[in-house]
Amino acid sequence: MDFEKVIDRNKTNSMKWDFVSDRYGSSDLWPMWVADMDFQAPQPVLDAMQEVLNHGxxxxxxxxxxxxxxxxxxxxxxxxxxxxxxxxxxxxxxxxxxxxxxxxxxxxxxxxxxxxxxxxxxxxxxxxxxxxxxxxxxxxxxxxxxxxxxxxxxxxxxxxxxxxxxxxxxxxxxxxxxxxxxxxxxxxxxxxxxxxxxxxxxxxxxxxxxxxxxxxxxxxxxxxxxxxxxxxxxxxxxxxxxxxxxxxxxxxxxxxxxxxxxxxxxxxxxxxxxxxxxxxxGEAWLEKLLEYVRENVQYVKEYIESNIPEMKVIKPEGTYLVWVDMRNLNMESSKLQSWLREEGKLALSDGHIFGDEGAGFARINVACPRENVDEGLRRLKNAYDNI
Missing domain, CATH: 3.40.640.10 (Type I PLP-dependent aspartate aminotransferase-like (Major domain))
Structure with a gap:
């Protein structure tokens, strides 16, 4: 249950990490888009799968x-x-x-x-x-x-x-x-x-x-x-x-x-x-996960409120996905999209793909170690500071 552990997912055919350039046009973006987690599955799951593998x-x-x-x-x-x-x-x-x-x-x-x-x-x-x-x-x-x-x-x-x-x-x-x-x-x-x-x-x-x-x-x-x-x-x-x-x-x-x-x-x-x-x-693992995700959500909310006041975090009641209102930046969807990629070096889920009502928003996946969250927020703040 070490959710702080950073596991390198590069070169594992991970959609989130290895195919970010296919989706966003650049390989140097920090990926917080696909709705999967950067955590290993519970140990009982790994053990059960290992038994199947060993059988061969x-x-x-x-x-x-x-x-x-x-x-x-x-x-x-x-x-x-x-x-x-x-x-x-x-x-x-x-x-x-x-x-x-x-x-x-x-x-x-x-x-x-x-x-x-x-x-x-x-x-x-x-x-x-x-x-x-x-x-x-x-x-x-x-x-x-x-x-x-x-x-x-x-x-x-x-x-x-x-x-x-x-x-x-x-x-x-x-x-x-x-x-x-x-x-x-x-x-x-x-x-x-x-x-x-x-x-x-x-x-x-x-x-x-x-x-x-x-x-x-x-x-x-x-x-x-x-x-x-x-x-x-x-x-x-x-x-x-x-x-x-x-x-x-x-x-x-x-x-x-x-x-x-x-x-x-x-x-x-x-x-x-x-x-x-x-x-x-897996229930004990899940309860620890929820505790960790709650802390990540709160951390993202407080960080953005303190450092990027023009953005507003819609605090989720469920999921590990954070919906962020960036409309006060007054950017068209295409400009916001390019700003996040070119200035922020971030791969977030663009709000407009969820419908016209999502224009001006972005979705951030926080099911990852705090170190990874910090890197994403640092990039977002740097882009904001350079506006």
Whole structure:
């Protein structure tokens, strides 16, 4: 649990570190963009994977019942959410899972609602599947960002079939309250809108408590399908294992039939044992991680407030991603983008990629040792001082 330890990720085919020039056009940028962590996975996970490696045979693999049991036990313990083992459908990642859900439960030109600024693959998932993208921008208030319920109702009146809910929200970092989720559920019930809830960051709550949308929707006639994974929680993204939780058996069967047509079934043994070990033995590691990330978030907030007063940190309630408001620098998106790269020598996630509402913002990943955070902040301050 040594989160201060700096591990060199260069020359490991890391997207964040080795391919920064492909994305940003320069190899000398300090990478704080991709949403993975610069921390090793929990030791029980490494040990479980080492056993598979030592065995040395990597033939066709099936997920054991024990993985389902570990997963549902985790959901019960962390979220007081009781799910049966047979409600889970395992998939090779949340983004592919959502794409298959769109294909299964909507038709061409059906309306799908998103709430920008939001995780940017949502746009491609809708557009590439030839669905109608309906935008329900979050509302910026003096108390932070929240859902614009009036606009959401208008979008539903326009004939939306599905809502893609991001909970906790990426990049804003909101952990939605019960009241907010219930207000969304009321509208979904009124207009018969189907909800796909991306809850991949559910375990990474820094303030408050994550409430699965399916628990709220259970009190209303709203069909909800939940997408989750151990990948963000335990830094296992490259293993490509996620799962979808169904509330209705008929929908689950329809989805499974779709996956079978696409031959999306085979798992790999490293993913299986890693996920099970994480859920059975990784909780202590996670609690220490959350403590460390909270401290990093607070450090970033205080540093920017003291040294770069024109910027404002939107303190996340969840995720290890910090949304920073840079609009007071009065730069167009393209100029801000080039300033961060050329003057700051930083690779941050540009706000505009999350939607037009993100223009003037940047997302900073703080799931890294404090030494790495310091380097990123030093570069940001130097760029600011040189304006």
């Amino acid at each position: 045979i990597f033939g066709y693999h099936r997920r054991p019942k024990s993985l389902r049991e570990a997963t549902t036990a985790w959901l019960q313990k962390r979220f007081d959410w009781e799910c049966d083992n047979d409600q889970l459908v395992f998939t090779p990642g949340v983004v592919p899972a959502i794409s298959h859900l769109i294909q299964t439960f909507t038709n061409k030109d059906d309306g799908v609602i998103i709430q920008p600024p939001v995780y940017y693959p949502f746009y491609a998932l809708i557009n590439n599947n030839e669905r109608k993208l309906l935008r329900n921008p979050l509302k910026e208030t003096d108390n932070g960002f929240t859902v614009d319920l009036d606009d959401l109702e208008k979008k539903m009146q326009d004939g939306a079939k599905m809502l893609l809910l991001c909970s906790p929200h990426n990049p804003i970092g909101r952990v939605w309250s019960y009241e907010e989720l219930d207000s969304i559920a009321k509208l979904c019930e009124k207009y018969s809108v189907f909800v796909v809830s991306d809850e991949i960051h559910a375990d990474l709550v820094l303030e408050g408590k994550h409430i699965p949308f399916a628990k709220v929707a259970a009190d209303r006639n709203v069909e909800t399908i939940t997408c989750m994974a151990p990948s963000k929680t335990f830094n296992l993204a490259a293993l490509q294992l996620s799962y979808v939780v169904f509330e209705k058996k008929a929908s689950q069967k329809a989805y499974e039939a779709h996956l079978q047509r696409q031959f999306v079934e085979i798992d790999n043994p490293f993913a299986t044992v890693a996920a099970e070990a994480a859920y059975r033995e």
